[in-house]
Amino acid sequence: xxxxxxxxxxxxxxxxxxxxxxxxxxxxxxxxxxxxxxxxxxxxxxxxxxxxxxxxxxxxxxxxxxxxxxxxxxxxxxxxxxxxxxxxxxxxxxxxxxxxxxxxxxxxxxxxxxxxxxxxxxxxxxxxxxxxxxxxxxxxxxxxxxxxxxxxxxxxxxxxxxxxxxxxxxxxxxxxxxxxxxxxxxxxxxxxxxxxxxxxxxxxxxxxxxxxxxxxxxxxxxxxxxxxxxxxxxxxxxxxxxxxxxxxxxxxxxxxxxxxxxxxxxxxxxxxxxxxxxxxxxxxxxxxxxxxxxxxxxxxxxxxx
Numbered sequence: 001x002x003x004x005x006x007x008x009x010x011x012x013x014x015x016x017x018x019x020x021x022x023x024x025x026x027x028x029x030x031x032x033x034x035x036x037x038x039x040x041x042x043x044x045x046x047x048x049x050x051x052x053x054x055x056x057x058x059x060x061x062x063x064x065x066x067x068x069x070x071x072x073x074x075x076x077x078x079x080x081x082x083x084x085x086x087x088x089x090x091x092x093x094x095x096x097x098x099x100x101x102x103x104x105x106x107x108x109x110x111x112x113x114x115x116x117x118x119x120x121x122x123x124x125x126x127x128x129x130x131x132x133x134x135x136x137x138x139x140x141x142x143x144x145x146x147x148x149x150x151x152x153x154x155x156x157x158x159x160x161x162x163x164x165x166x167x168x169x170x171x172x173x174x175x176x177x178x179x180x181x182x183x184x185x186x187x188x189x190x191x192x193x194x195x196x197x198x199x200x201x202x203x204x205x206x207x208x209x210x211x212x213x214x215x216x217x218x219x220x221x222x223x224x225x226x227x228x229x230x231x232x233x234x235x236x237x238x239x240x241x242x243x244x245x246x247x248x249x250x251x252x253x254x255x256x257x258x259x260x261x262x263x264x265x266x267x268x269x270x271x272x273x274x275x276x277x278x279x280x281x282x283x284x285x286x287x288x289x290x291x292x293x294x295x296x297x298x299x300x301x302x303x304x305x
Contacts, residue, residue, distance in 0.1 A: 006046070008039075009039055009042060009043045010076060012029065012036060012039050012043075013068070013072075014076050015029060016036065016040060016059075017069045018069075018159075020061075021058060022040070022052075024142070024143060027143055040052065049062065049065075050064070051064065051068075077279065091121040091122065092121060096123040096285055098123070098124070098147045098285075098289055099128055099147055100125065100146065101129075101131065101148070101151065102127045102149070102150045103150070103151050104129075105228065105245045106150045106151075109251070110300075113299065113300065114127060117292065117296065125289075130149065132202065133202050137151065137275075138157050141160065147276070147289060148276045148286070148289060149276070150274055151272070151273065152271060153273040159277060159278055160276065160277055160278060161274075161275070161278050161281065162275055163273055164271060164272070164273050165273060165294075166271075166272055166297065167269040167271045168245060168246045168272075169246045169263075169267070169269060169270075170208070170245065170263060170267050170270065171243070171244055171246045171249050171260050171262065171263060172185060172244075172261045173241065173244045173260055174239075174258065175235060175236050175237070175238065175239070175259070176257045177257075180193070180239075181241070183261070184261060185241075185264055187265070190241070191217055191219060193220070193240070194239070195219045195221050195242065196222055196224075196225055196234050196235055196238070196240045196241070196242045197219075197221055197224050197243070198227075198228060199226055206224075208243045211267040211268045212267055212268075213266040213268055214265060222238070222240045223240070225242075228245060228248055232244060232248070235256075235258060236256040276290075
């Protein structure tokens with residue numbers, strides 16, 4: 001067996017070890033499961049040790065595999081970083097396509113700026129709806145199905161970087177000319193009014209329930225929405241109230257003729273982050289993307305107070 005083949009096997013082994021799955025490693029490496037499984041058997045024979053054992057439907061690493069991964073990971077990663085640094089990145093020549101996972105608020109705020117940027121460079125940046133749960137998002141980033149995510153940071157996974165972008169309040173919205181609500185709303189009146197709620201896909205809770213810092217009493221629910229824009233539109237044509245992202249409410253306040261009021265409840269602020277796998281830290285293309293996103297958010301003049 002040549003040294004080149006040894007290196008390929010070790011790099012493949014490291015992906016299986018990190019993803020804890022031959023299936024996921026095969027997807028990332030764009031190989032068949034059979035090819036990856038066969039490669040792990042060859043490496044096991046080469047090392048004269050078992051590397052992985054079956055556990056239910058998955059696999060677990062043996063003690064030998066853990067020791068091997070700890071020894072080779074710095075070298076394998078260093079080689080990858082070296083190639084990345086020498087390869088360079090030119091957005092006018094690259095032909096790259098970046099895929100960004102973005103939740104609704106971010107996609108809505110960022111799309112016009114992304115469109116303007118793409119007109120000045122020779123690559124495409126697309127915004128993709130965020131996966132329905134955090135585990136799917138993390139797995140998609142591991143498999144490089146997305147280059148980066150812009151999402152809330154309620155859960156933090158080891159091996160990933162979370163770079164805060166901004167925080168915002170959740171505000172109350174009602175239509176202009178509401179018969180009972182003018183410039184403020186009391187807690188008592190809040191529970192008297194009918195509500196259009198936003199159901200968060202990842203928690204099966206409404207946004208108010210998820211971010212509340214106090215016990216939420218039963219409310220009168222007129223409609224449950226899965227989209228902030230749908231919620232804004234329904235509030236605008238009814239006497240119902242809703243809870244909304246402050247920046248999205250401000251963006252559409254004139255168009256939908258809605259009033260924006262402070263919530264009479266204590267809610268935690270929503271924190272948005274850039275999220276990526278740490279192996280992307282030193283890749284020139286990824287550094288460029290992160291820098292551009294930072295510039296775009298700064299140009300949006302988002303006020304976090």
